[in-house]
Amino acid sequence: MYGVINKSLRDMVVEQFGEAKWSEVLQRSGVPDDSFLAMQSYDDDITYSLAQACADEMEIDLSDALRAFGVHWVENTVAKQYETLMRAAGSDMLSFLGNLNNLHDRISSTFLNYRPPSFEIKKDAGEQVEILYLSERVGLTPFVEGLLHGLAARFNQEMAIIEIVPQPVARGEQTLFKLSMG
Amino acid sequence: MSQSDTFWSELQKLFTVVGQIDSSGRLVRASPLLAAQCRWQAQDDFYFFESFSFKRPTSFDGRYESAREAVGQLFLGFNNELGFAVRGQVVDYSGIGLDGLCFVGVPWLWWMEGNAPDQSLTMASFPVHDVQMDQLFFMSTQQSMVEDLQALNEQLKTAKQDVERSNEARQSFFHHVSHEMRTPLNGVVSSLSLMRDLGLDGKLAEYAGLASRSADRLLEVINFTLESASIESHVSDAEFTDFSLDLLIEECLAIASPLVIERGLELRRSGVQKFARPYRGPVKLLRQILGNLLSNAVKFSQSGTITLGAGINEDNSDEQADIIEFSVADQGPGIPDEALPRLFTPFATGLSAETKNHQGTGLGLAIVQRIVEALGGEITVQTVLGEGSIFQFAIPISHAPDDVQIEVARYPSLASADAYRGRVLLVDDNETNRLLNAKVMESTGLDVTTAGSGQEAYDALAVENNAVDLVFMDLDMPGMDGFEATRRIKALPGAETLPIIALSAHSSARDRQLAEEAGMQGFLTKPLVLEPLRAIYTRYLAHDGATPETDEGSLLAPESPVATEAHHDSSVEGALPEEDAGATMTFDRQPVDRLIHEVGVDILQTLVDKFLTESAERWELLSGSLAAADRESAVREFHTLGSACLTFGITAAGEKFRQCEAAAIEKNLPGDEVLLSIAPLLAEGISQLQLLLSEQRG
Numbered sequence: 001m002y003g004v005i006n007k008s009l010r011d012m013v014v015e016q017f018g019e020a021k022w023s024e025v026l027q028r029s030g031v032p033d034d035s036f037l038a039m040q041s042y043d044d045d046i047t048y049s050l051a052q053a054c055a056d057e058m059e060i061d062l063s064d065a066l067r068a069f070g071v072h073w074v075e076n077t078v079a080k081q082y083e084t085l086m087r088a089a090g091s092d093m094l095s096f097l098g099n100l101n102n103l104h105d106r107i108s109s110t111f112l113n114y115r116p117p118s119f120e121i122k123k124d125a126g127e128q129v130e131i132l133y134l135s136e137r138v139g140l141t142p143f144v145e146g147l148l149h150g151l152a153a154r155f156n157q158e159m160a161i162i163e164i165v166p167q168p169v170a171r172g173e174q175t176l177f178k179l180s181m182g
Numbered sequence: 183m184s185q186s187d188t189f190w191s192e193l194q195k196l197f198t199v200v201g202q203i204d205s206s207g208r209l210v211r212a213s214p215l216l217a218a219q220c221r222w223q224a225q226d227d228f229y230f231f232e233s234f235s236f237k238r239p240t241s242f243d244g245r246y247e248s249a250r251e252a253v254g255q256l257f258l259g260f261n262n263e264l265g266f267a268v269r270g271q272v273v274d275y276s277g278i279g280l281d282g283l284c285f286v287g288v289p290w291l292w293w294m295e296g297n298a299p300d301q302s303l304t305m306a307s308f309p310v311h312d313v314q315m316d317q318l319f320f321m322s323t324q325q326s327m328v329e330d331l332q333a334l335n336e337q338l339k340t341a342k343q344d345v346e347r348s349n350e351a352r353q354s355f356f357h358h359v360s361h362e363m364r365t366p367l368n369g370v371v372s373s374l375s376l377m378r379d380l381g382l383d384g385k386l387a388e389y390a391g392l393a394s395r396s397a398d399r400l401l402e403v404i405n406f407t408l409e410s411a412s413i414e415s416h417v418s419d420a421e422f423t424d425f426s427l428d429l430l431i432e433e434c435l436a437i438a439s440p441l442v443i444e445r446g447l448e449l450r451r452s453g454v455q456k457f458a459r460p461y462r463g464p465v466k467l468l469r470q471i472l473g474n475l476l477s478n479a480v481k482f483s484q485s486g487t488i489t490l491g492a493g494i495n496e497d498n499s500d501e502q503a504d505i506i507e508f509s510v511a512d513q514g515p516g517i518p519d520e521a522l523p524r525l526f527t528p529f530a531t532g533l534s535a536e537t538k539n540h541q542g543t544g545l546g547l548a549i550v551q552r553i554v555e556a557l558g559g560e561i562t563v564q565t566v567l568g569e570g571s572i573f574q575f576a577i578p579i580s581h582a583p584d585d586v587q588i589e590v591a592r593y594p595s596l597a598s599a600d601a602y603r604g605r606v607l608l609v610d611d612n613e614t615n616r617l618l619n620a621k622v623m624e625s626t627g628l629d630v631t632t633a634g635s636g637q638e639a640y641d642a643l644a645v646e647n648n649a650v651d652l653v654f655m656d657l658d659m660p661g662m663d664g665f666e667a668t669r670r671i672k673a674l675p676g677a678e679t680l681p682i683i684a685l686s687a688h689s690s691a692r693d694r695q696l697a698e699e700a701g702m703q704g705f706l707t708k709p710l711v712l713e714p715l716r717a718i719y720t721r722y723l724a725h726d727g728a729t730p731e732t733d734e735g736s737l738l739a740p741e742s743p744v745a746t747e748a749h750h751d752s753s754v755e756g757a758l759p760e761e762d763a764g765a766t767m768t769f770d771r772q773p774v775d776r777l778i779h780e781v782g783v784d785i786l787q788t789l790v791d792k793f794l795t796e797s798a799e800r801w802e803l804l805s806g807s808l809a810a811a812d813r814e815s816a817v818r819e820f821h822t823l824g825s826a827c828l829t830f831g832i833t834a835a836g837e838k839f840r841q842c843e844a845a846a847i848e849k850n851l852p853g854d855e856v857l858l859s860i861a862p863l864l865a866e867g868i869s870q871l872q873l874l875l876s877e878q879r880g
């Protein structure tokens with residue numbers, strides 16, 4: 001995953017718990033150093049180890065840690081650094097989700113090792129919305145949960161995740177999110 | 183749909199900002215984005231080229247004709263009021279039915295990001311192939327990377343400062359502790375040596391010897407630590423002055439010569455290379471290196487010649503500097519193979535006794551090596567057992583401008599401004615005083631010969647009285663004293679008018695009178711101070727164009743400007759030492775500062791070393807005479823030790839010696855227990871003197 005992701009994870013811990021806590025997380029993760037360059041691609045294992053170490057350090061489940069990270073990514077990192085892009089991608093939650101693939105794609109010409117997720121709006125029937133998340137990676141569904149909550153907050157959108165349905169796939173991960181939007 | 187309409191709608195797929203402009207410059211058709219951003223409706227008068235300030239192309243002046251000439255070039259234009267900017271090009275599609283000119287492009291995202299942050303662009307505002315989003319993402323990320331790097335840099339800087347600070351703190355703590363250790367240790371060293379002089383025997387002597395050797399070694403280590411801790415700052419802060427290399431070499435030889443003479447060695451400069459040009463460099467450090475190598479050579483040679491060499495290495499392309507090769511060779515015992523590797527690294531293997539026996543502790547060498555390296559050189563040693571060693575190093579030394587005035591304040595020569603010319607005979611039985619005062623006199627350019635007794639002086643003058651212009655005569659000397667010697671000299675043919683100046687530790691009226699009666703022309707109290715000496719020189723010697731003054735006024739009167747009051751004259755008569763010891767300070771740096779000013783700290787150090795050895799001998803003699811109740815010799819030793827101490831600012835001990843001397847003269851000879859009360863004062867005074875000197879040298 002690109003350094004920008006790992007940096008965001010670090011910022012989350014530092015903002016919420018301080019530098020000392022981060023040092024402990026880092027130490028626990030076994031990742032040798034945290035001077036991530038935003039535009040450099042790092043092994044996914046680094047991101048996973050850091051997330052796992054966060055969970056262990058806070059004594060929470062990995063999925064809770066990933067959820068929190070999803071919220072942080074939308075509310076802090078992206079809002080601070082990439083607000084123009086975010087605004088360009090939509091002014092309400094649904095149109096934003098509709099543009100998200102476009103967004104991930106549009107920024108790809110400077111990234112070589114970049115493997116962004118994709119999202120499909122499966123159903124858009126008033127309050128009931130179904131979003132399919134497709135990824136080459138495994139285990140990030142809770143992260144997407146957090147992202148969705150973060151987006152709902154951003155767009156002042158009432159939203160509840162009714163059901164999360166893992167889809168059977170041979171490679172990567174696909175998850176159907178059944179949402180209720182007020 | 184007409185062909186032009188189809189073409190128009192196809193254009194909208196490729197570009198989001200599309201406008202058709204007629205030959206008057208008026209917008210006649212616009213894509214939805216352009217229309218919305220410009221708040222344009224069909225039929226509105228909107229003059230496209232005039233509505234934007236175009237930064238590109240630079241040749242474009244806003245007119246339709248000018249736009250036509252710029253077809254195919256990049257257009258970047260903005261309108262502050264609209265908060266909109268465009269990026270694209272002008273094309274001529276009149277052949278396909280779009281009359282006039284067309285502008286095709288996209289919003290200029292970068293301008294809008296900075297100048298109209300509230301704009302409502304969406305991803306749909308940009309065609310998919312447009313790279314501005316990439317660019318934006320890249321730039322935003324880049325900015326955060328720069329911030330990261332700056333933060334990292336800050337961290338590194340503070341970390342570095344922290345390290346430096348803690349290093350400094352450690353250094354200064356180290357330095358402080360070493361200093362603190364040195365003072366009491368000096369006391370230990372001196373007391374031990376004084377204790378041994380009291381004549382211990384058997385086991386006691388053995389233990390005292392062991393203790394004193396260990397203390398010496400410890401002192402050496404501490405001195406090394408202190409010095410080596412500050413080498414880097416020494417070198418980097420070293421003052422670069424213009425100097426004459428010849429003079430520097432002469433000076434180093436002069437500094438080493440007392441020790442060389444004492445050890446019965448010979449000292450010379452090899453070759454005849456005279457350095458014609460002035461140089462600019464860290465003279466103090468060079469002096470320290472050469473001084474150290476020379477004293478090392480002296481220390482370990484039992485016999486033979488020590489040779490200091492310096493020459494220019496011609497294999498050098500630098501026009502601004504010469505590479506000077508220095509060498510110090512001795513004919514000492516040589517250095518055994520096994521000692522060679524650790525010659526320059528004293529702490530690497532510890533200071534083993536055997537190293538000490540072979541080639542000293544090498545502590546001085548370690549320092550020399552570090553300085554040489556810091557100056558861009560390398561020091562090497564060649565040695566043959568039983569034949570001697572040569573230490574060599576070469577360092578670049580910059581040229582000074584040819585017309586530079588070399589300062590010779592530290593070691594004045596005849597060339598210096600207030601130089602005097604003439605031969606002076608200095609008569610004093612105390613070797614330290616003799617050497618010291620000779621240096622003081624030489625520092626003003628005089629040619630000084632010395633005599634150790636009245637008889638010696640008389641003999642010298644009886645042969646060649648004409649060659650001497652001025653005599654300084656100590657009054658208190660064993661055998662033929664100063665008065666007697668003066669009377670005899672004055673009786674020599676041709677010597678009636680030879681000026682003879684009395685040197686005395688006391689400035690009593692009686693001594694002055696006796697001096698005058700003996701035929702002396704002046705009277706100076708010891709320790710000698712440059713100013714009154716100059717007055718004497720000015721009167722009796724030629725100096726810079728002037729001939730000696732002829733005024734024969736007496737210099738013997740107490741109010742005379744040259745007859746300074748004795749500095750430490752004690753008026754306590756017959757009082758025993760214990761009674762007023764507390765009144766005097768152990769050490770007074772004033773006279774030492776003055777000496778440093780007059781002869782330079784290095785020479786002074788040599789003299790102090792000399793004084794220390796000599797006073798140890800005197801002490802032994804004194805304790806012998808006290809034990810034997812030999813009053814006459816005790817008076818002499820009290821006197822000598824007293825005046826030497828006062829010369830070097832060791833006030834309390836000096837005064838005590840004086841009091842004892844006075845008491846002894848009054849037939850009130852103290853017992854040898856008095857030495858026990860003087861010993862600590864002496865030890866403390868000596869250690870303070872050493873401390874001051876090492877500070878001045880450091």
Ligand code: HEM
Pocket residue numbers: 001002004005074078082085086100103104107113114115116117134135136137140143144147148151319
């Ligand atoms: C301007 C805003 C955004 C930027 C610049 C951005 C950029 C990125 C980047 C660089 C990665 C790493 C991909 C890799 O290293 O292979 C990534 C991953 C991801 N992004 Fe975004 N993103 C943005 C917004 C969002 C939003 C709002 C969502 C919400 C759904 C989202 C969902 C994800 C997910 C789920 C991943 C994990 C990759 C995976 O599942 O395989 N992103 N994004």
